[in-house]
Amino acid sequence: xxxxxxxxxxxxxxAEITGWIHEIRDLGGLTFFLVxxxxxxxxxxxxxxxxxxxxxxxxxxxxRESVVRVAGTVKAIDKAVGGREITPEVFEVINRAESPLPxxxxxxxxxxxxxxxxxxxxxxxRPRVNAVFQIRSTVLDAVHDYFFRNGFINITTPKIVxxxxxxxxxxFPIAYFEKEAFxxxxxxxxxxxxxxxxxxxxxxIGPIFRAEEHNTVRHLNEATSIDTEVSFADHNDVMKILxxxxxxxxxxxxxxxxxxxxxxxxxxxxxxxxxxxxxxxEALEIASRGTGEDLAFGDDLGTVAEKAVGRxxxxxxxxxxxxxxxxxxYAMPYDDDPTICRAFDLMHPRMELSSGAQRIHRHDQLVDxxxxxxxxxxxxxxxxxxxxxxxxxxxxxxxxxxxxxMTMLDLANIRDAVLFPRDRHRLTP
Ligand code: ATP
Ligand code: MG
Numbered sequence: 001x002x003x004x005x006x007x008x009x010x011x012x013x014x015a016e017i018t019g020w021i022h023e024i025r026d027l028g029g030l031t032f033f034l035v036x037x038x039x040x041x042x043x044x045x046x047x048x049x050x051x052x053x054x055x056x057x058x059x060x061x062x063x064r065e066s067v068v069r070v071a072g073t074v075k076a077i078d079k080a081v082g083g084r085e086i087t088p089e090v091f092e093v094i095n096r097a098e099s100p101l102p103x104x105x106x107x108x109x110x111x112x113x114x115x116x117x118x119x120x121x122x123x124x125x126r127p128r129v130n131a132v133f134q135i136r137s138t139v140l141d142a143v144h145d146y147f148f149r150n151g152f153i154n155i156t157t158p159k160i161v162x163x164x165x166x167x168x169x170x171x172f173p174i175a176y177f178e179k180e181a182f183x184x185x186x187x188x189x190x191x192x193x194x195x196x197x198x199x200x201x202x203x204x205i206g207p208i209f210r211a212e213e214h215n216t217v218r219h220l221n222e223a224t225s226i227d228t229e230v231s232f233a234d235h236n237d238v239m240k241i242l243x244x245x246x247x248x249x250x251x252x253x254x255x256x257x258x259x260x261x262x263x264x265x266x267x268x269x270x271x272x273x274x275x276x277x278x279x280x281x282e283a284l285e286i287a288s289r290g291t292g293e294d295l296a297f298g299d300d301l302g303t304v305a306e307k308a309v310g311r312x313x314x315x316x317x318x319x320x321x322x323x324x325x326x327x328x329x330y331a332m333p334y335d336d337d338p339t340i341c342r343a344f345d346l347m348h349p350r351m352e353l354s355s356g357a358q359r360i361h362r363h364d365q366l367v368d369x370x371x372x373x374x375x376x377x378x379x380x381x382x383x384x385x386x387x388x389x390x391x392x393x394x395x396x397x398x399x400x401x402x403x404x405x406m407t408m409l410d411l412a413n414i415r416d417a418v419l420f421p422r423d424r425h426r427l428t429p
Contacts, residue, residue: 004038005019005040008074008084008086012074014072015072018037018070019067022106033046035070043082045080045085068091070092072087074086105125120420131263132405136401139404139408146245152201154203155202157191159183159206160176160182160183162180163379164182165186166185170211171183184208185209186208191204191227191396195229200392201231204228206224207224217414221423225399226245226398226400228396230395231394234358235357235358242346242399243346246404250268271315272315275316277318278319283301284301293305297323316346319344320344321342322343324341329372330359351407357395402418
């Protein structure tokens with residue numbers, strides 16, 4: 001019976017494994033192979049004088065990264081990886097890999113990101129890269145769990161839409177029969193409509209599409225958004241949920257991904273909640289001090305400013321009380337000072353992770369805000385109608401899954417947190 005390589009221990013007597021030829025070392029009378037599957041690596045040792053004829057035939061035709069099946073006796077041996085090796089009775093090439101390989105899986109030769117992404121199927125065979133995606137899977141699983149345990153409904157909203165969420169920029173138009181349509185930038189409007197639908201607590205983990213003009217290390221054209229919306233909740237309530245989600249994700253990875261973290265070389269520190277909160281005005285002051293720039297109320301916090309504040313804060317933190325003019329129309333202004341609103345950003349010291357807010361739930365106020373932003377209400381009727389027939393107060397946020405993983409694992413580029421990135425120049429594979 002075939003077993004995962006990690007289950008073969010020095011105490012095992014006999015094992016059958018399948019995997020890929022990771023490395024070949026030929027010392028004349030002795031040939032060593034490292035065979036790899038997604039769980040680990042094992043040494044396969046062949047003493048030419050003693051090996052069966054079938055095994056000798058195999059090793060003549062074998063190439064790195066070929067798919068093989070190996071069965072034989074297991075011996076404890078200190079020098080080998082995992083303290084054991086197999087002496088094969090059966091050594092079969094299931095499918096031979098061509099050479100040279102487009103990419104070195106052993107990572108002895110560092111490869112450019114473009115080369116790696118062009119041969120992504122090989123790149124993800126690298127134990128270090130594979131570990132990132134095992135951790136990504138764990139993170140998304142932990143987030144799902146959190147929402148289910150807390151009574152949220154898992155929703156799926158359309159990705160083909162007729163109207164932009166927040167005005168016309170960053171939109172991908174698509175050919176939709178005789179109509180104009182777009183790929184959705186965010187499930188925002190649909191989450192809100194479902195608050196009018198009485199769902200009360202929803203979440204969605206799905207794709208968002210943004211036509212980002214410029215290539216940066218933290219933007220993708222197709223990203224994965226963890227989104228939630230909650231009725232009868234304000235911005236503070238959903239900030240607490242956001243904190244919990246981040247901590248739960250880190251906790252799960254810390255508890256179950258030791259080996260993957262070790263492969264990446266990360267000593268994971270679980271952030272402590274509650275995260276500190278600073279107001280937008282305080283963030284401006286820190287940024288002005290840190291950058292020497294003279295930032296004024298209403299200015300966006302650019303990358304440099306964000307980094308300066310992040311350096312000073314040093315941990316995950318929230319920026320709250322944003323100017324109404326620079327947040328989307330659906331963010332609710334404070335009653336006593338409508339120049340600021342109940343919006344927040346969750347920040348990692350390196351970058352923004354999430355934006356959220358308590359939303360406007362009154363129809364007329366929402367229409368006013370849309371118009372104040374210079375947007376027309378044409379095409380928005382489907383979104384506005386629910387606000388006239390019993391819309392509860394509600395709040396929510398959206399967090400980029402790739403940014404969560406990128407910052408957790410200290411990856412230099414967001415493309416390292418997604419299998420097949422879409423950016424300005426990359427549409428394949
Ligand atoms: P930024 O200012 O960093 O470009 P944003 O404020 O435009 O982000 P939001 O509209 O607030 O983004 O989206 C909520 C979250 O979704 C962001 O905080 C981020 O984590 C993620 N996100 C948004 N756009 C992208 C993108 N192009 N690539 C990856 N993640 C994204
Ligand atoms: Mg934002």
